Amino acid sequence: MTHIITRRDFLRKTGAAALIATAGVPLFANQALEKKSKVILIRHRNIVDKNGKVDQKIFEQMLDEAMVKLFETKTPEAAWKQIIKPTDIVGIKSNMWEYLPTPAEVENTLKSRLRAAGVQEANISIDDQGVLRNPIFLKATALINARPMRAHHWAGVSGCLKNYIMFTPEPSDLHPDSCVDLGSLYKLPIVKGKTRLNVLLMLTPQFNCLGPHHFDKEFVWQYKGLLVGTDPVALDAVGLKIIEAKRRQYFKEDLPIRPAPKHIAAAEQKHGVGVADMNKIELIKLGWKDGVLI
Amino acid sequence: MTTLFLFLSFIMASSDMTNQTALQKFIPPSIDCWKASDSSRLYTGEEIFDYMDGAGEIYRSYNFQQLIVQRYACPDQEEILVEIFDMGSARNAFGVYTYMQGRGTRVNIGQDGEYKMGLLCFWKDKYFVCIRIEKENQQASKAVFDLGKVIARAIPTEGKRPDILKHLPVNKYDVKSLRYFYRYEMLNIHFYIADGNILLLNDSTEGVLVRLKDDKSYFLLDGYPDKEQTDSAYDSFLTHYMPDSKGEGIVKTENKKWTACVKEKNYILIIFDAPTKEQAMISLDTFKRRLP
Numbered sequence: 001m002t003h004i005i006t007r008r009d010f011l012r013k014t015g016a017a018a019l020i021a022t023a024g025v026p027l028f029a030n031q032a033l034e035k036k037s038k039v040i041l042i043r044h045r046n047i048v049d050k051n052g053k054v055d056q057k058i059f060e061q062m063l064d065e066a067m068v069k070l071f072e073t074k075t076p077e078a079a080w081k082q083i084i085k086p087t088d089i090v091g092i093k094s095n096m097w098e099y100l101p102t103p104a105e106v107e108n109t110l111k112s113r114l115r116a117a118g119v120q121e122a123n124i125s126i127d128d129q130g131v132l133r134n135p136i137f138l139k140a141t142a143l144i145n146a147r148p149m150r151a152h153h154w155a156g157v158s159g160c161l162k163n164y165i166m167f168t169p170e171p172s173d174l175h176p177d178s179c180v181d182l183g184s185l186y187k188l189p190i191v192k193g194k195t196r197l198n199v200l201l202m203l204t205p206q207f208n209c210l211g212p213h214h215f216d217k218e219f220v221w222q223y224k225g226l227l228v229g230t231d232p233v234a235l236d237a238v239g240l241k242i243i244e245a246k247r248r249q250y251f252k253e254d255l256p257i258r259p260a261p262k263h264i265a266a267a268e269q270k271h272g273v274g275v276a277d278m279n280k281i282e283l284i285k286l287g288w289k290d291g292v293l294i
Numbered sequence: 295m296t297t298l299f300l301f302l303s304f305i306m307a308s309s310d311m312t313n314q315t316a317l318q319k320f321i322p323p324s325i326d327c328w329k330a331s332d333s334s335r336l337y338t339g340e341e342i343f344d345y346m347d348g349a350g351e352i353y354r355s356y357n358f359q360q361l362i363v364q365r366y367a368c369p370d371q372e373e374i375l376v377e378i379f380d381m382g383s384a385r386n387a388f389g390v391y392t393y394m395q396g397r398g399t400r401v402n403i404g405q406d407g408e409y410k411m412g413l414l415c416f417w418k419d420k421y422f423v424c425i426r427i428e429k430e431n432q433q434a435s436k437a438v439f440d441l442g443k444v445i446a447r448a449i450p451t452e453g454k455r456p457d458i459l460k461h462l463p464v465n466k467y468d469v470k471s472l473r474y475f476y477r478y479e480m481l482n483i484h485f486y487i488a489d490g491n492i493l494l495l496n497d498s499t500e501g502v503l504v505r506l507k508d509d510k511s512y513f514l515l516d517g518y519p520d521k522e523q524t525d526s527a528y529d530s531f532l533t534h535y536m537p538d539s540k541g542e543g544i545v546k547t548e549n550k551k552w553t554a555c556v557k558e559k560n561y562i563l564i565i566f567d568a569p570t571k572e573q574a575m576i577s578l579d580t581f582k583r584r585l586p
Contacts, residue, residue: 004534006488007566008547099428154351172343175351178483210397211424216411253510258393259352259483 036282037234037275040066041202043225043288052204052222054105059226062287063109063199066228069284077116083196083230084142086118091137095147095163096128099215100206102147106199110144131166132190143191145232146199149239150206153214155179156261159239160198160232167191178259183233183267183274200227200235207246221246224288233267233274234281238294240264241278245293317362317378320421320448324366326437328374331367336360352393353379355480356386366441372412372427372434376441379422384453385500389474391417393483394424396470403439404446405453414442418449458500458517461561461584466577467513471505485512485566492534493562494518494527509573511551512566513581521560528557531564544574558582 042062048054064076071079084090092110094102107126114124125136132138145160152158155178164185165171174181185191202225206215223242227235240261247255268276275281285292323330335345338360342350345363353361359380366374381387391406398410404423407416412427412435425441427434456474473484476499478491484503487493493516495501501516518524532543536553539545544554551567554574563581568574 004488004490004492006492006535007486008535153346172340172350175343177479178351210410210413211394211415211426214413214426215428218411260486 036280037229037231038070038282038284039227039229039231039234039238040070040284040286041225041227041238041292041294042066042286043202043223043292045224045288045290047224048203048222054103054203056105056109059105060109060112062226063113063228065286066226069286070228070230076113080113080117084114084117084119086120088119088142089123089136089140090114090119090125090142090144091131091134091140092124092126092144092146093131093137093163093166094126094128097150100148100150100204100220102128102201103203106146106201110146110199114144129166132169138190140190140194142196143194144197144199145195146201148201148203148205149227149236149243151209151219151243151257152261153209153211154259155182155263156257156259157236157240157243157264159236159264160200161185161236161263161267164188164191164232178262180263180266181271182263183271186232186267186273187271195232196230198227198229198232198235200239202227202239202242205239205243205246207243207250219250223291223293225292231274233264233276236264236267237276237278237281238283242293249293317360317380320378320445321362321364321376322441322444322448325374325441325444326433327368327371328366328437328441329368331365331373334362334364336362352483353381353390355477355483356390356393357382358386358390366437368437372429372431374434374437374441375424375426376445377424378445379424381420381422383420384417385456385474385476387417387420387422387453388456389476389480390422391415392472392474394422395472396468401439401442403442404449407442407446409439412438414438416442416446417453418446419451419453421449456500456502458502458515461515461581461586462502462504463580463584466508466580467504467506471503473503474500475503476500481514485514488534490534492530494523494530499523506577509569509577511568511573511577513577514562514564514566515581516562516564518560518562524557524560524562528555528562531555531562544571546571554578556582558585561585 044058044062047058067076067079071082073079094107111124125134127134145163147163149159155162161182167185167188167190202223204220204222206220208219227238229235265276267273337345342361359382362378364376394415395408398408401407401409404416404418412430414425416423423445425438475481478495498519503514505512536545547553552571552574553566555564556578563578565574565577
């Protein structure tokens with residue numbers, strides 16, 4: 001038997017809480033001298049109404065503020081210019097899951113910011129399941145990844161990493177071992193090096209699910225936040241921490257997510273497409289503080 | 295050649311039809327005001343991923359054979375979705391059921407029927423059944439229960455529970471926490487141990503995991519076909535999981551809790567995350583005394 005990584009290795013390295021996030025993944029990559037991944041968490045008390053409908057104006061303000069902070073610019077326009085050229089062909093990868101889709105207000109805002117950065121209307125497309133048939137995505141020079149975070153029956157959680165599963169013609173190839181290799185999606189030629197921005201929506205996340213395609217309002221709460229960054233792994237890692245904290249609050253005990261969402265740590269340790277270790281993430285919190293959970 | 299191809303196509307189509315019919319016979323055409331809204335769909339093998347994406351992996355890990363899906367509609371009411379999984383054997387059906395269980399209250403439908411928020415699940419014989427509505431209301435919930443009863447009655451025989459369950463003292467653990475498995479990949483879904491098969495589990499072994507009521511620790515019981523395999527698995531676990539126990543089989547782990555392991559006849563018993571060394575030993579002793 002080759003070297004075995006056990007539950008104890010995870011406890012030793014990261015503590016009990018992180019075990020679930022890192023199960024099954026080598027943990028011993030060199031951490032020295034690495035630049036931290038920056039993640040912006042921004043929240044607003046009124047971003048969604050009681051029915052979960054997004055206020056577009058407030059969303060625009062939140063995204064603009066996050067962009068300025070993320071790219072350390074004076075204006076949001078300057079921030080967008082750091083990541084997008086007018087000649088870019090841009091695919092906005094959204095998510096159409098019927099119960100918790102990427103809201104139209106989010107898609108519209110992203111598109112309008114791309115237009116403001118000089119990208120031609122004809123060179124922007126928003127898609128989910130049709131990306132491999134979409135001519136804009138097929139010739140895209142830049143991608144924006146935007147979707148809500150939720151508990152997932154097989155991957156543990158579904159966030160930025162899982163959102164790219166439609167970029168492979170054989171999604172089932174990534175299903176083994178609770179989708180542990182989702183990070184490999186970011187190395188596909190159609191994706192590699194193209195993702196300029198990730199927006200993980202924590203507006204009304206789902207923190208528990210009872211089975212495939214399960215949605216229930218009991219397991220959804222109005223967190224009213226966005227995670228914004230260039231590192232999809234770091235966004236998923238922070239999103240997972242928030243989901244875990246909500247589960248502790250709701251279930252009144254440390255009830256692990258099943259199956260363990262190990263694909264997040266694997267994306268760092270095995271595939272090297274981002275940072276999952278919270279010690280290597282610079283989390284900047286903006287806006288509304290009540291119930292921030294992290 | 296053409297004749298042979300047509301003959302094989304006919305045989306394969308007949309086989310599919312036979313299988314569909316076998317599962318179809320459990321599904322009524324209507325219940326209350328709900329009527330089957332379209333033809334049932336049959337999924338076999340890898341096709342399960344077409345239906346439920348990566349979530350199909352759990353069923354595949356328990357040797358999933360076939361799934362039939364039927365939707366029911368009633369004017370101005372919730373759609374009802376019925377899924378019947380043919381798992382090939384009662385132990386697989388029970389294993390998949392234990393993956394799903396613990397989320398709702400018990401109902402007297404099928405074997406171990408459980409209901410929560412519009413989702414009814416049970417197992418019977420080699421079948422695992424889920425019936426769901428997205429939003430509960432009194433009429434739709436009643437229809438879910440009625441459908442469950444009809445389907446459960448249509449499955450003629452009950453499945454045999456795994457024998458290993460007999461060795462668990464029911465009052466000591468949370469019944470809803472029980473998970474049944476026989477391969478390490480299944481165990482890791484329930485409770486991650488290691489990225490290799492350090493307990494040497496295989497199709498001829500079986501295991502059960504429960505969470506104890508008193509101290510919230512986890513108890514794992516693995517049964518092996520003979521003493522030789524038990525000894526090998528015990529040595530492997532001690533070597534890989536607790537080399538620092540120096541063969542004693544008990545260690546304080548990095549989360550400041552205790553893990554203890556013993557072997558008894560053809561069984562390995564392990565406690566994870568006991569609050570004290572004494573508690574770990576007491577729990578192991580309690581379970582050991584239940585063994586045949």
